[in-house]
């Protein structure tokens with residue numbers, strides 16, 4: 001018995017051959033990436049220009065590729081209605097984490113944003129709401145002190161205006177470089193939502209690809225209505241980490257939006273081209289005072 005125990009490998013191992021094949025495939029994909037994109041869901045190869053035209057939706061299976069916050073606003077909010085607030089709040093380096101300032105600067109230059117969340121007011125099919133959008137292109141949409149603070153300010157704005165809160169999440173989790181201060185945002189954002197509940201205003205949480213870590217484990221799972229975009233990866237730890245821990249193969253489609261719907265964790269899976277209308281209908285049903 002003891003012998004068997006000690007003979008078990010500590011971690012799931014990947015053979016050299018598998019590693020090489022994976023890298024070769026990655027290189028091939030990268031070489032073609034300026035012209036073509038491979039659908040993560042169905043594997044279809046799509047011409048990039050086609051993809052842009054189609055709001056980054058796979059024409060074959062409907063999978064929605066990751067959007068920047070600006071693209072998300074364009075496909076969701078009524079034209080010209082979005083007014084951003086608190087756009088100038090920026091992160092500092094509270095723990096003096098080596099290299100954090102440089103990395104922040106790189107992310108700012110790359111995206112033209114100052115942080116991983118954009119908050120503002122706008123209308124969706126004519127229904128006014130406060131909207132917050134996490135951008136996975138900025139530091140993987142990770143939640144640090146600024147994301148937490150801007151989220152809370154958005155909740156307070158919704159209460160002040162007496163309108164619903166709509167949040168699109170896309171995040172790798174807590175921001176490692178801000179350590180414990182990042183983890184505190186989980187409690188801070190969750191607590192703020194209680195004030196929204198007291199004000200009897202709905203919080204509609206939309207989980208897009210990917211919503212993981214500290215974000216999935218805090219406010220994103222606390223929506224009065226939780227919607228996931230088709231094909232989105234949603235979970236706490238990644239599938240590889242779980243497989244290595246429990247030493248079992250995970251079922252097909254594990255942590256995908258559709259799997260979560262089957263298991264009762266979310267209310268609805270919606271394709272991107274139907275998201276605006278769906279949100280509009282929900283907001284209309286919950287409109288306060290007409």
Ligand SMILES: [Zn+2]
Nearest residue numbers: 039042058061
């Ligand atoms: Zn597809």
